[in-house]
Amino acid sequence: MLLYRFDPKNAKMNNNPIGIFDSGIGGLTVVKEIIRVLPDENIVYLGDTARVPYGTRSKEVITKFALELVNFLLKREVKFLVVACNTISATCLNEIIKVSPVPVLGVVDPTIEFAVGMTKNKKVGVIGTAGTINSRAYDQRILQGNAKIKVSSVACPLFVPIAEEGLADHQVARLIATDYLKDLRNNGIDTLILACTHYPLMRKIIEETMGSEVVLIDSAKPTAKKLKQVLKENNLLSKKKNPKYEFYVTDAPERVLKVASRFFGNVLNGYLKKITLPIL
């Protein structure tokens, strides 16, 4: 399985930044974990807040938008690309790998690897946006790795707006979670992949609904861990201290900062830059 592509001509790029991108600001959950495990790495983040969400769009449009984001980051001479968005990773990772001269890591494969290692009864659930679930990327790759695993997947489209509106503790969150997760509960899964960067904000309600015996796995930790391993194997780790962070968004209404603070505290303050579409 091709997780990334390494180009030897980039071997001298150790101190160049890692480019991380997402349809919006949910990918900051992945950034946070990457900063924790790789504290010396420079990072450039790009969130397409002017066109978020991607989860309801066609593969064609998701691919077009994603390649525009990639292009923006490549111009900033990143040494590595992290696709911190489940919808993009599930929909068009191969298209990104095809055009990128630097290695690419999506969130799907590391997350699956981690989940497959966790399940004991070989029954794994996946929840995500309509785009991610309809792509069947998770189902297919889990089965490619282990055909004996039974995968149940469900789209939970209201989870993103509920999380963004700060309603994760509201009774509506509980009610819709009960509905969305009913089949997964009946299927007796022991491991549930939160295949959307927003869903960690819904963790409490998902935990309550699924019961404490089900292990919840989100993309942040597995992706950061895999990134560290791949950078190390390819001798691409940063050799400097005191890293620089740059956060770019394609639209920055007040709401973006408010929602970002739900994910990430106030860390954007001072780093955030707005860029104008088109970004090609």
Place this chain on the structure above:
Amino acid sequence: MLLYRFDPKNAKMNNNPIGIFDSGIGGLTVVKEIIRVLPDENIVYLGDTARVPYGTRSKEVITKFALELVNFLLKREVKFLVVACNTISATCLNEIIKVSPVPVLGVVDPTIEFAVGMTKNKKVGVIGTAGTINSRAYDQRILQGNAKIKVSSVACPLFVPIAEEGLADHQVARLIATDYLKDLRNNGIDTLILACTHYPLMRKIIEETMGSEVVLIDSAKPTAKKLKQVLKENNLLSKKKNPKYEFYVTDAPERVLKVASRFFGNVLNGYLKKITLPIL
């Protein structure tokens, strides 16, 4: 109050189409009513399904996207522009009027005119997207027309995804409506403007929550009525029968047709065309 701008050089355009646009497909509720009251008019509709929703974006981005839609329709030689989107009408109608060589009608002014004529106790409520409510366009224009009217406005951001997901009859709709509309109930309004094209889909739950004594007003009827009046006054009514309809969207995943059928039955079938961004 400048509702539209008429350019005499367009006076011979009677049989050209009316251009109607929206951030997505919610504007079809307005199209449906326009077809009902103006059955001889040719129509070109454009919905920006690749970048919907606009309601959470900044004024800058909404204006940029809206002007791209305008440009697409002007190239199709429309004789008139109808902004069938509350967020766009509330945010950047003046910017559109500035660039358009043909008259422009937004949904805000006709809807306000209608609501102001309906209220008896002079207490009017407005619900819409965050973009529409934060623009304060409704509040300000109501007060400009009649400073004695007391306006209460509330953003209801979850109503759009709930309507699009077909959950208007679900218990989550009732629960979040109770929350959102609490202040409006306490304020004793007798008239409520549904300032978002999606909200007619939520009419039943809004009615139940507000009580039957509150009159609900959406944009479709007032806008279609005003459009007919303006076309007539300016001698711009179509002089042919058997009109043509063209519906364009910037992205057309299966979901768009499904959601469109909630608004509009199957009328898109056979008319729908997909165009590719960028549309400038």
